[in-house]
Amino acid sequence: MTKSTLQTADTNDRQPETAGFLEIKNLSKAYPTGNGGEFVVLHNINLTVQENEFVSLIGHSGCGKSTLLKIVAGLERSTSGLVTLEGREIRKPGSDRMMVFQHYSLLPWLTVRENVRLAVDEVLKDASRAEKASLVNEHLAMVNLMPAANKYPDEISGGMKQRVGIARALAIRPKMLLMDEPFGALDALTRGKLQRQVLDIWEAHRQAVLMVTHDVDEALYMSDRIVMMTNGPAAQIGEILDVPFAHPRDRAALRENPHYYELRNHALNFLDQHFGADD
Amino acid sequence: MVQLSIMALFVALSQATWKRTKLVLLRDTVLYPALGFLGILLLWYGIASLRHELMPYPHEAVINNLDFITHPFYQGGAGDLGIGWLLLASLRRVLLGFLLGAVVAIPLGFLIGMYRPALLALNPIIQILKPVSPLAWLPIALAIFNLAEPSAIFVIFITSLWSTIINTALGVSSVSKDYLDVARVLEMPSWRQVYKIILPASLPYIFTGLRISLGIAWLVIVAVEMLTGGVGIGFFVWDEWSRLNLSSVFLAVFVIGITGLLLDVAIAQLEALITHRRTPKEG
Numbered sequence: 154m155t156k157s158t159l160q161t162a163d164t165n166d167r168q169p170e171t172a173g174f175l176e177i178k179n180l181s182k183a184y185p186t187g188n189g190g191e192f193v194v195l196h197n198i199n200l201t202v203q204e205n206e207f208v209s210l211i212g213h214s215g216c217g218k219s220t221l222l223k224i225v226a227g228l229e230r231s232t233s234g235l236v237t238l239e240g241r242e243i244r245k246p247g248s249d250r251m252m253v254f255q256h257y258s259l260l261p262w263l264t265v266r267e268n269v270r271l272a273v274d275e276v277l278k279d280a281s282r283a284e285k286a287s288l289v290n291e292h293l294a295m296v297n298l299m300p301a302a303n304k305y306p307d308e309i310s311g312g313m314k315q316r317v318g319i320a321r322a323l324a325i326r327p328k329m330l331l332m333d334e335p336f337g338a339l340d341a342l343t344r345g346k347l348q349r350q351v352l353d354i355w356e357a358h359r360q361a362v363l364m365v366t367h368d369v370d371e372a373l374y375m376s377d378r379i380v381m382m383t384n385g386p387a388a389q390i391g392e393i394l395d396v397p398f399a400h401p402r403d404r405a406a407l408r409e410n411p412h413y414y415e416l417r418n419h420a421l422n423f424l425d426q427h428f429g430a431d432d
Numbered sequence: 433m434v435q436l437s438i439m440a441l442f443v444a445l446s447q448a449t450w451k452r453t454k455l456v457l458l459r460d461t462v463l464y465p466a467l468g469f470l471g472i473l474l475l476w477y478g479i480a481s482l483r484h485e486l487m488p489y490p491h492e493a494v495i496n497n498l499d500f501i502t503h504p505f506y507q508g509g510a511g512d513l514g515i516g517w518l519l520l521a522s523l524r525r526v527l528l529g530f531l532l533g534a535v536v537a538i539p540l541g542f543l544i545g546m547y548r549p550a551l552l553a554l555n556p557i558i559q560i561l562k563p564v565s566p567l568a569w570l571p572i573a574l575a576i577f578n579l580a581e582p583s584a585i586f587v588i589f590i591t592s593l594w595s596t597i598i599n600t601a602l603g604v605s606s607v608s609k610d611y612l613d614v615a616r617v618l619e620m621p622s623w624r625q626v627y628k629i630i631l632p633a634s635l636p637y638i639f640t641g642l643r644i645s646l647g648i649a650w651l652v653i654v655a656v657e658m659l660t661g662g663v664g665i666g667f668f669v670w671d672e673w674s675r676l677n678l679s680s681v682f683l684a685v686f687v688i689g690i691t692g693l694l695l696d697v698a699i700a701q702l703e704a705l706i707t708h709r710r711t712p713k714e715g
Contacts (some may be wrong), residue, residue, distance in 0.1 A: 258610040
């Protein structure tokens, strides 16, 4: 198999000087507490994501992985440190880093098509009506939602809702896709199907993806690297795991690969070890 | 064993119920309401038989009112109008006052819901004025306008404000952060967020406020017209009472009730039309 696929945090610190696509440098996040002190959520995070890379953030609940994603999205500000995308500092939310939300965040008064259309209208202001319409249709077709295009969110299943969320995110052609436990609220069967669909789409149009998850199998199946975070408060990057399997990936073949279990056990051991620390 | 037999009983019962669903529906939507009306009629008969010099029997009331019922849009010169005209005059006042109220209340609700200093400044005023009977504004309105018609509309306007302001503000301030996050990620300017996200998200609250306001406005107009006189269903009630014509008062009560119900249904329909099932547009 490949040599040393298990990197430690130290080697991560010594990454090449060439600027990455997304760079997070010495990032910390703390909330002030009532009694004048502060509650540190994230401590000294350093991470680089390359342009065509699928990176997962994994850790126990409350470890601040969603907070990190929100800081990259611009929905929250870091207390210190720097986040840059293509060398430009991220200060506020922007459609170049589109988000797929855990609870879909579809607007219930708009149909499936109108939800995607709203994003397209808002971001691609210069496109003609015909261009926008075809962009919307193209992305609805990509996630097999054309038959449900005129339905309202409360008329479709959770899996379909998240497909709308994904179509909405991809339709505005973001530079980077941020996914906050995108499959977390789905049942196991739907989750597997949707993971496959998203991976298909990504393998056809590679781009930078940062995905928060708490599912080791999901992270191994989908991503190129898995960033494992220690428990909060003051969560750090504990370890970064390279997933060396070539794309396109096949879940069944992956399961028969002994190296898969090696990585899986390593990740689970990491999580177990950091679970014990708090309990 | 006991549990088992109870289970079996339940199953049998539920199967039987399933077969009788249609009958049950008929019973619940037709039979019981009809029994309610029958009870009221019996009560009416009972009271009328005790004080017949004052109260007509129900069938007498219908016969006495036959002229009103069959000619709702009769026009016999000034002050001699069919009940349909009176109703329309009252509806016109209510709708005018209500619309003016909504035009003022909805933006005010937005301001209070979105801007905390506005909440702090206006909330005490609203809390003090809200429990005041709208009729207390009538003398003030009469002093200002010196005319019955604009005074009545003004009272309805005041009546329509409070529930709409409070519900709009509640709706605006409780818009899900998820929706706003979507807007922020899409870099939607804040003025567009107001009408593309906050307005549609708070429409159900706004409509709740409007529904309550319209309901109270319809209650109040009858009392206002009793005091101001002129053409209207409220004055009709007072006028017929002065003539000791209780049959017509009963007719008016019935008409006012049905109209109030229809107003409520209408605004609920409007809400369903606007908030959720708009005709899908071509994308």
